[in-house]
Amino acid sequence: MANDPAFFERIALIGIGLINSSLARAVKRDGLADHIAVCSRTHASLDTARELGIADSTTTDARQAVDGADLIVVGTPLGVYADIARAMAPGLKAGAIVTDVGSVKQAVIRDLGPHLPEGVHLVPGHPVAGTEHSGPEAGFAELFDGRFCILTPPPGTDDDATARVRALWEQVGMSIEIMDARHHDQVLAITSHLPHLIAYTIVGTATDLEDHLMKEVVRYSAGGFRDFTRIAASDPVMWRDVFLNNREAVLEMLGRFSEDLTALQRAIRWGEGDKLFDLFTRTREIRRGVIDAKQA
Amino acid sequence: MANDPAFFERIALIGIGLINSSLARAVKRDGLADHIAVCSRTHASLDTARELGIADSTTTDARQAVDGADLIVVGTPLGVYADIARAMAPGLKAGAIVTDVGSVKQAVIRDLGPHLPEGVHLVPGHPVAGTEHSGPEAGFAELFDGRFCILTPPPGTDDDATARVRALWEQVGMSIEIMDARHHDQVLAITSHLPHLIAYTIVGTATDLEDHLMKEVVRYSAGGFRDFTRIAASDPVMWRDVFLNNREAVLEMLGRFSEDLTALQRAIRWGEGDKLFDLFTRTREIRRGVIDAKQA
Numbered sequence: 001m002a003n004d005p006a007f008f009e010r011i012a013l014i015g016i017g018l019i020n021s022s023l024a025r026a027v028k029r030d031g032l033a034d035h036i037a038v039c040s041r042t043h044a045s046l047d048t049a050r051e052l053g054i055a056d057s058t059t060t061d062a063r064q065a066v067d068g069a070d071l072i073v074v075g076t077p078l079g080v081y082a083d084i085a086r087a088m089a090p091g092l093k094a095g096a097i098v099t100d101v102g103s104v105k106q107a108v109i110r111d112l113g114p115h116l117p118e119g120v121h122l123v124p125g126h127p128v129a130g131t132e133h134s135g136p137e138a139g140f141a142e143l144f145d146g147r148f149c150i151l152t153p154p155p156g157t158d159d160d161a162t163a164r165v166r167a168l169w170e171q172v173g174m175s176i177e178i179m180d181a182r183h184h185d186q187v188l189a190i191t192s193h194l195p196h197l198i199a200y201t202i203v204g205t206a207t208d209l210e211d212h213l214m215k216e217v218v219r220y221s222a223g224g225f226r227d228f229t230r231i232a233a234s235d236p237v238m239w240r241d242v243f244l245n246n247r248e249a250v251l252e253m254l255g256r257f258s259e260d261l262t263a264l265q266r267a268i269r270w271g272e273g274d275k276l277f278d279l280f281t282r283t284r285e286i287r288r289g290v291i292d293a294k295q296a
Numbered sequence: 297m298a299n300d301p302a303f304f305e306r307i308a309l310i311g312i313g314l315i316n317s318s319l320a321r322a323v324k325r326d327g328l329a330d331h332i333a334v335c336s337r338t339h340a341s342l343d344t345a346r347e348l349g350i351a352d353s354t355t356t357d358a359r360q361a362v363d364g365a366d367l368i369v370v371g372t373p374l375g376v377y378a379d380i381a382r383a384m385a386p387g388l389k390a391g392a393i394v395t396d397v398g399s400v401k402q403a404v405i406r407d408l409g410p411h412l413p414e415g416v417h418l419v420p421g422h423p424v425a426g427t428e429h430s431g432p433e434a435g436f437a438e439l440f441d442g443r444f445c446i447l448t449p450p451p452g453t454d455d456d457a458t459a460r461v462r463a464l465w466e467q468v469g470m471s472i473e474i475m476d477a478r479h480h481d482q483v484l485a486i487t488s489h490l491p492h493l494i495a496y497t498i499v500g501t502a503t504d505l506e507d508h509l510m511k512e513v514v515r516y517s518a519g520g521f522r523d524f525t526r527i528a529a530s531d532p533v534m535w536r537d538v539f540l541n542n543r544e545a546v547l548e549m550l551g552r553f554s555e556d557l558t559a560l561q562r563a564i565r566w567g568e569g570d571k572l573f574d575l576f577t578r579t580r581e582i583r584r585g586v587i588d589a590k591q592a
Contacts (some may be wrong), residue, residue: 129518147519165586185511187516190502190505192516195519197557201553213482221586222424222425222426224492224495225488233579236580237573254557260500261497265550277532280496290522296526
């Protein structure tokens, strides 16, 4: 066990939402740690984690949670990363590896990096998996099966530390990609952040409708709208922090989207059926790609 | 059987895509017709319908298909409705009921109505159900289970004709709502047409990305994008015709959406986290409504 690069004596999970609670289940299932220490802001989440059998110890104190840990996984909304880094820094042991599961990566290097003591390794990570549900009850060990995990170690990161984080995610079912943090933030802006922003917007537009229309939106949601309501049910704090922390890339992609939407609006207004047909045919190809890549 | 209002001696299906082929399967399953005549533009679709055992007779001639039929269900793209009406009109028998399954209803009254002979009843319908797949192979009898079907009989429509169309859709598992065609088109503009337009747009925006980003969009689509690719894989001709035939309502809803998106863009640019959080919290409520209405 001790020679398995995916094995850690003590893992500290900071935050116990969908991702970290899923990871805890997978670690327990596969025997990848002797001890899982769980840190959360609320006692309710810690109680739940204990009841679920995914926490060997619980605390609201990040410094206490990381004490003696060889791996720390930060899984909170991005907005509190800097506070967490400051709180846990004095408790980190030399050689410890700090990673995270956030959906933005440049901000993680900016917010965690400066606070970590010499000899502690930072390997930012992003398991690209999830559901619209949140909280420790929402997790399940199979969440990561067949999905991709992106690691964005800054230049100069210890290769061994990166290798161990890679081994952990591979062990729980993921394929690993190493990527520059800026590139990650651009790719995710279009594949994840913009889709969420748009889903939130259209569901918001529907909630503002006149009463006589609003009542029927839910009833007839099977025509497409319901898929957007699912995405727009995602955790509000997590997503607020994603947009505030990936502002540049999201605004860039949003600009492109708005231009394209305006062009389509014009085609509808002027009855340019050919333009609509051409686009609607082109988009089918991407779906085939998604299915072929087994990400459908 | 003959006294069951959901039973028809001869049903003519004009077009044999996802909806009509699903209806044919359900009609066969429940013994709701002595004969199903299928009309399609292509011999390939007709061959498939025969192989699937959902057609008792096949033809490319709409007039021949409707000969002797007591129910005609038009299930083609909206753009050919007027041509079909002209083609089948001379073959329609007195007392026949013409209905359809199109996603826009004012245009159906406009395009079918004027061509139908005296004594033939027009009861426009819209079973709000579907998948992203198209063609006769894509159908399945359970498609309609627990979904809503909207009927929009114009003022003065024969009550008995409406009752029989209602009975058919109820028999195959749907709940029926009677609605004014204009109101239908507004409700569907926000619950179905705008979601499709937006999904097509964002998938289109992604296909135009620089190569180094484009390659990775598919791989990381699990973060939200893949749901849009599914919607954007829907039939291009059907959807072109929806937008061209529900122009006014779609442009109205699109205008509201664009305003809301611009407001959100501004909130991201200026770091107004409270505005983002408020919206993202509000949208969760609608999801609960969709789940409570069993439309999730």
